[in-house]
Amino acid sequence: MLKNLDIPQLIDVYVLPWGINLVMATLVFVIGRLISKFVVSITRKIMVRAGMDDILVNFIASIISAVLQLVVIIAALNKLGVDTTSLIAVLGAAGLAVGLALKDSLSNFAAGVMLIIFRPIKTGDFVEAAGISGTVEHINIFSSVFRTGDNKEIIVPNGNIYSGVITNYSARDTRRIDMVIGIGYEDNIKQAKDIICEILDAEDRLLKDPAYAVTLADLADCSVNINVRPWVKSGDYWAVRADFLESVKTKFDKAGVSIPYPQMDVRVVKS
Numbered sequence: 001m002l003k004n005l006d007i008p009q010l011i012d013v014y015v016l017p018w019g020i021n022l023v024m025a026t027l028v029f030v031i032g033r034l035i036s037k038f039v040v041s042i043t044r045k046i047m048v049r050a051g052m053d054d055i056l057v058n059f060i061a062s063i064i065s066a067v068l069q070l071v072v073i074i075a076a077l078n079k080l081g082v083d084t085t086s087l088i089a090v091l092g093a094a095g096l097a098v099g100l101a102l103k104d105s106l107s108n109f110a111a112g113v114m115l116i117i118f119r120p121i122k123t124g125d126f127v128e129a130a131g132i133s134g135t136v137e138h139i140n141i142f143s144s145v146f147r148t149g150d151n152k153e154i155i156v157p158n159g160n161i162y163s164g165v166i167t168n169y170s171a172r173d174t175r176r177i178d179m180v181i182g183i184g185y186e187d188n189i190k191q192a193k194d195i196i197c198e199i200l201d202a203e204d205r206l207l208k209d210p211a212y213a214v215t216l217a218d219l220a221d222c223s224v225n226i227n228v229r230p231w232v233k234s235g236d237y238w239a240v241r242a243d244f245l246e247s248v249k250t251k252f253d254k255a256g257v258s259i260p261y262p263q264m265d266v267r268v269v270k271s
Contacts (some may be wrong), residue, residue: 018081025080032072040065053116059141104159105142111162112141121161125170130160174207175234177241181248182223184258189216189224192257199247200230205240207231223260 040061047057070091078084116139121127125136127146132154134146144161146154169175183192193214200212212230219225232240252259 021080025076028079029072029076032075033069036065036068036072039068053139056113056116056141104157108142108157108159111158112139112143114162115139115144115158120166121168125168127169128167130156130164132156169237170234173234174231175237176210176229176231177237177244179228179241179244180217181226181228182220182260183226183252184260185224187224187257189226191255192226192252195251195255195257196226196228196248199244199251200228203230203240203244205232205236207233222262 043064044057044061047060074084074088115121121129121136121139121144123136123139126134127136132146132148134148134152134154136144137147137153138145139158141158143155143157146156148154181192181196183189196214200206200214206212207230210231213227214229215227217225217227228244230240230244249259
């Protein structure tokens with residue numbers, strides 16, 4: 001058939017249409033790339049102004065950029081005359097297979113996004129989550145890094161953190177120390193409460209508002225229990241608690257107030 005066509009006809013039938021398609025495909029590719037870069041730039045600025053974490057901003061921007069570039073390439077191939085239906089089907093099947101293979105990773109990624117957006121925990125917080133108690137050092141896309149009290153580094157998948165209960169001990173500026181002090185049934189309750197109040201009044205790190213509370217809690221099997229509820233700044237919690245317990249033991253010993261412990265009386269009956 002080509003032999004029956006002269007050069008002008010050959011140009012009109014084949015070269016010119018292909019040339020036009022090539023030019024159109026090139027324009028679609030170039031303009032599409034410019035538009036995708038503009039969209040990514042605007043999206044990045046919006047996320048930065050919203051105060052989103054830099055890690056999340058970069059990750060989302062990379063995903064948007066990759067998706068837009070793929071759309072541009074498919075559109076350019078379509079303008080070039082390439083049948084993209086089968087290509088889209090192959091990409092869809094590949095995406096489904098990858099999604100199923102990376103199910104756990106995608107779950108951790110989604111949890112990481114939620115942690116970064118809603119910030120139930122942040123770097124520097126002392127938290128209890130996923131069975132781990134420690135200070136949050138890093139919150140990454142797929143996992144978070146905790147530092148325990150004995151200076152161990154523990155990496156926890158974000159899915160385990162977000163799917164469970166999170167206790168953030170650093171979320172508030174103040175905390176209440178909940179302690180139960182037991183005394184013997186033969187001891188004077190008023191004397192014990194006076195000693196406790198004396199120790200609390202001498203502690204400069206306690207907050208005046210809310211005021212501390214010292215109340216009778218329970219008549220237990222082996223002791224009379226007294227609730228002690230002082231308020232402190234979150235950073236002083238452990239130091240104040242330790243100092244208070246030490247002072248209570250020392251002053252109770254001097255005053256002759258006993259701190260009972262569980263006991264069992266065993267009677268042997270001879271038949």
